[in-house]
Amino acid sequence: GESVGLHLPTLSVQEGDNSIINCAYSNSASDYFIWYKQESGKGPQFIIDIRSNMDKRQGQRVTVLLNKTVKHLSLQIAATQPGDSAVYFCAENMADRGSTLGRLYFGRGTQLTVWP
Amino acid sequence: DSGVTQTPKHLITATGQRVTLRCSPRSGDLSVYWYQQSLDQGLQFLIQYYNGEERAKGNILERFSAQQFPDLHSELNLSSLELGDSALYFCASSRTSAARFSSYNEQFFGPGTRLTVL
Numbered sequence: 312g313e314s315v316g317l318h319l320p321t322l323s324v325q326e327g328d329n330s331i332i333n334c335a336y337s338n339s340a341s342d343y344f345i346w347y348k349q350e351s352g353k354g355p356q357f358i359i360d361i362r363s364n365m366d367k368r369q370g371q372r373v374t375v376l377l378n379k380t381v382k383h384l385s386l387q388i389a390a391t392q393p394g395d396s397a398v399y400f401c402a403e404n405m406a407d408r409g410s411t412l413g414r415l416y417f418g419r420g421t422q423l424t425v426w427p
Numbered sequence: 428d429s430g431v432t433q434t435p436k437h438l439i440t441a442t443g444q445r446v447t448l449r450c451s452p453r454s455g456d457l458s459v460y461w462y463q464q465s466l467d468q469g470l471q472f473l474i475q476y477y478n479g480e481e482r483a484k485g486n487i488l489e490r491f492s493a494q495q496f497p498d499l500h501s502e503l504n505l506s507s508l509e510l511g512d513s514a515l516y517f518c519a520s521s522r523t524s525a526a527r528f529s530s531y532n533e534q535f536f537g538p539g540t541r542l543t544v545l
Contacts (some may be wrong), residue, residue: 356536400470
């Protein structure tokens with residue numbers, strides 16, 4: 312079964328508010344996490360990533376927080392805009408033992424809707 | 428535009444048939460990944476090729492196969508199609524083969540092929 316899941320399937324926010332999308336993972340061996348955004352009719356688009364030796368990473372208007380103690384990942388979007396409306400996926404990399412190769416496993420996604 | 432192209436955009440076929448999906452990676456990318464996205468299973472990793480060789484396998488059925496050609500484009504072959512194979516199939520590419528943290532490993536996704544099996 313999936314080791315990556317999401318706490319909420321949908322999230323609605325007002326334009327200008329901050330959004331927080333959550334993700335839980337179960338594999339403590341995962342060493343790399345990524346957030347993707349998927350707009351309707353398009354493929355997933357990389358937003359931000361974080362290594363397991365970090366607990367926070369910031370990008371432009373986005374911040375990813377990693378809490379390894381409770382195996383929780385979150386994506387914070389500041390000043391959410393209508394263009395942020397999309398499905399957001401978290402993905403974890405489970406590295407094969409003794410290998411630099413790994414595979415990405417995706418959560419089911421959260422639909423973010425931004426109201427004007 | 429990610430730079431990854433996939434054809435066809437839509438494909439409608441019948442059960443038992445065989446189809447081929449095509450992917451051209453971004454210029455300079457050596458790795459190609461195939462994913463299946465369905466409503467009930469979400470986005471699932473199928474298989475990865477690097478510079479012509481298979482490097483990693485995920486939840487890929489035996490009825491499915493893939494290859495990467497010398498020009499680095501890739502094809503995903505789906506045979507003995509079943510209704511449950513209806514899904515979006517995405518191809519992604521990255522510069523290197525590893526999925527560990529690195530800007531060179533970022534995966535860029537194509538627009539997908541929507542397969543409908545009737």
